[in-house]
Amino acid sequence: MDEVFIAVKDLTYIYNRDNAGGYRALSGIDLEVKAGEFLVIAGPNGSGKSTLARLFNAMLKPSGGRVIVAGMDTMIPENVWEIRRRVGMVFQNPDNQIVSSLVEEDAAFGAENLGLPAEEVQKRVAETLRLTGLSQYASHAPHLLSGGQKQKLAIAGVLVMRPSCLVLDEPTSMLDPAGRDELMETLIRLNRTMKVTVVLVTHFMEEAVLADRVVVLSDGRIAISGPPAMVFAEVELLAGIGLKLPAALEIAHGLRKRGFPLPQEILTIYDLLAYFKNKALED
Amino acid sequence: MLSGISLGQYIPGDSLLHRLDPRTKVIGVLAAAVSILAFANWQGFLLAALLTLTALLVSKLPPGIILGSLKSLWLLLVITFLLQAFLTPGTLLAVLGPLKISREGMFAAVEIVLRLALLILIAFLPTLTTPPIKLTAGLESIISPLRRLGVPAHELAMMMTLALRFIPTLLQEAEVVISAQRSRGAGFTTGSPARWARSLLPLFVPLFAGALRRANDLAVAMESRCYRGGANRTRMNALKFSAADYVVIGVTMAVLAGVIALRFV
Numbered sequence: 018m019d020e021v022f023i024a025v026k027d028l029t030y031i032y033n034r035d036n037a038g039g040y041r042a043l044s045g046i047d048l049e050v051k052a053g054e055f056l057v058i059a060g061p062n063g064s065g066k067s068t069l070a071r072l073f074n075a076m077l078k079p080s081g082g083r084v085i086v087a088g089m090d091t092m093i094p095e096n097v098w099e100i101r102r103r104v105g106m107v108f109q110n111p112d113n114q115i116v117s118s119l120v121e122e123d124a125a126f127g128a129e130n131l132g133l134p135a136e137e138v139q140k141r142v143a144e145t146l147r148l149t150g151l152s153q154y155a156s157h158a159p160h161l162l163s164g165g166q167k168q169k170l171a172i173a174g175v176l177v178m179r180p181s182c183l184v185l186d187e188p189t190s191m192l193d194p195a196g197r198d199e200l201m202e203t204l205i206r207l208n209r210t211m212k213v214t215v216v217l218v219t220h221f222m223e224e225a226v227l228a229d230r231v232v233v234l235s236d237g238r239i240a241i242s243g244p245p246a247m248v249f250a251e252v253e254l255l256a257g258i259g260l261k262l263p264a265a266l267e268i269a270h271g272l273r274k275r276g277f278p279l280p281q282e283i284l285t286i287y288d289l290l291a292y293f294k295n296k297a298l299e300d
Numbered sequence: 301m302l303s304g305i306s307l308g309q310y311i312p313g314d315s316l317l318h319r320l321d322p323r324t325k326v327i328g329v330l331a332a333a334v335s336i337l338a339f340a341n342w343q344g345f346l347l348a349a350l351l352t353l354t355a356l357l358v359s360k361l362p363p364g365i366i367l368g369s370l371k372s373l374w375l376l377l378v379i380t381f382l383l384q385a386f387l388t389p390g391t392l393l394a395v396l397g398p399l400k401i402s403r404e405g406m407f408a409a410v411e412i413v414l415r416l417a418l419l420i421l422i423a424f425l426p427t428l429t430t431p432p433i434k435l436t437a438g439l440e441s442i443i444s445p446l447r448r449l450g451v452p453a454h455e456l457a458m459m460m461t462l463a464l465r466f467i468p469t470l471l472q473e474a475e476v477v478i479s480a481q482r483s484r485g486a487g488f489t490t491g492s493p494a495r496w497a498r499s500l501l502p503l504f505v506p507l508f509a510g511a512l513r514r515a516n517d518l519a520v521a522m523e524s525r526c527y528r529g530g531a532n533r534t535r536m537n538a539l540k541f542s543a544a545d546y547v548v549i550g551v552t553m554a555v556l557a558g559v560i561a562l563r564f565v
């Protein structure tokens with residue numbers, strides 16, 4: 018668990034650096050993503066989350082500092098394709114990342130790009146469709162799938178390359194609540210059972226609660242980073258950045274302010290309910 | 301309403317024709333089309349017609365679907381018939397006011413309509429019996445020898461794949477935009493042609509902007525999935541000729557040779 022998978026050192030990224038109107042999207046980012054970790058990157062709009070995500074798989078190259086993925090520097094051109102294979106990316110809009118008019122062909126795309134033999138591609142496609150619960154849709158047209166299913170297909174489309182890490186850039190923001198739950202459940206399962214490292218970019222704080230660690234970006238810098246309970250304890254700091262607490266934490270915080278000594282471990286509505294149930298039994 | 305475009309659309313099935321390699325179907329249909337255009341006597345016609353009919357029967361497609369392609373192109377058939385019948389000079393057969401029909405015109409009209417009808421019937425068979433994705437793979441494989449002449453075979457096939465993928469999505473989007481504009485009181489079907497064209501602007505501007513954004517997102521997603529052009533790429537479903545493919549190619553080539561030979565007897 019302590020092995021570093023992605024090491025980010027003093028990273029700066031400037032858009033349109035050659036022009037006078039260059040825009041500094043990230044500055045002085047130091048971050049380590051551990052192998053097997055479930056990391057959430059949170060932050061308000063324009064804080065640099067997507068920029069950071071694209072630096073992880075060498076879609077963007079650092080303007081300053083380094084990004085090292087499994088020992089490979091993203092600046093070195095020979096490393097780029099192996100880095101992209103190891104770091105699978107899933108994007109926000111489910112429609113805009115599906116390439117084929119057939120579910121199984123779309124799942125195969127990444128493996129075909131790696132030049133794997135046909136039998137190996139077929140084996141991997143069957144396996145990833147099973148892992149994402151899409152086996153029964155193998156010969157369907159993707160535009161007939163629900164939003165949640167499309168995002169699971171996008172996950173299958175990168176899993177087929179056998180990556181060590183999934184980076185998902187706001188994958189749930191265009192989904193309905195049911196699709197959102199479905200996707201989160203899939204991510205947690207992949208992380209727990211397959212030991213896939215997950216980096217989830219989101220501005221839904223409810224999703225951050227499920228992570229091992231939360232990194233909050235603000236204005237291109239890391240504002241705070243740590244386990245969810247620690248990060249969410251910084252209520253004023255988060256409010257100052259413009260991030261809303263999850264509903265349960267909002268309630269807990271309000272109660273604490275009125276003098277109820279609630280423990281810091283309460284992160285979800287279920288924790289809150291369990292706490293009050295126990296309390297009622299004790300009294 | 302926009303999704304109702306279905307001429308020549310794939311009909312799933314399990315006939316011999318469905319199972320053939322897509323390349324066989326493309327080559328076979330090309331050979332059949334040349335035979336249909338090349339016959340010069342009734343023996344040749346019979347041979348070409350027999351090939352077309354056999355192909356239609358083997359496809360096990362519902363007759364309604366097969367006749368559907370003829371029905372949707374009936375105007376073309378009628379106009380061709382009339383032009384041929386009235387404009388061919390020769391022995392007078394009948395006079396309808398200023399229009400004269402000649403014996404030769406009548407024969408020529410029947411002949412050309414037969415040719416056209418056979419062509420229409422056979423032309424849609426590959427798309428009716430092959431999933432588009434397979435057809436694309438087949439076409440890529442057929443034109444790939446031209447790569448040495450600078451024809452971007454893989455890129456063309458990828459463009460077709462992406463077009464097939466995004467046409468339904470763009471149609472869905474168009475329907476959303478149309479109903480959104482309708483709900484704000486816009487009409488798309490009434491008024492003079494100029495007004496009609498102008499009323500389409502609020503439809504095409506958002507659609508076009510959306511398509512550009514999609515293209516950009518898609519390029520990023522494809523590169524993230526290690527796409528770097530056709531070199532070194534493999535295929536999950538590699539195309540493979542079976543015995544049936546060789547037989548079908550043999551038969552269609554024999555018919556083509558027969559039709560051409562018959563021109564010279």
Ligand SMILES: Nc1ncnc2c1ncn2[C@@H]1O[C@H](COP(=O)(O)OP(=O)(O)OP(=O)(O)O)[C@@H](O)[C@H]1O
Nearest residue numbers: 032033040042060061062063064065066067068069
């Ligand atoms: N291609 C670009 N060219 C110039 N500036 C850009 C570009 N992409 C992003 N930016 C700017 O960089 C900053 C960070 O953008 P980024 O997309 O990383 O933010 P984000 O945290 O992902 O925001 P959101 O929540 O809206 O997705 C923003 O101010 C944005 O305007």
Ligand SMILES: [Mg+2]
Nearest residue numbers: 066067068186
């Ligand atoms: Mg973003």
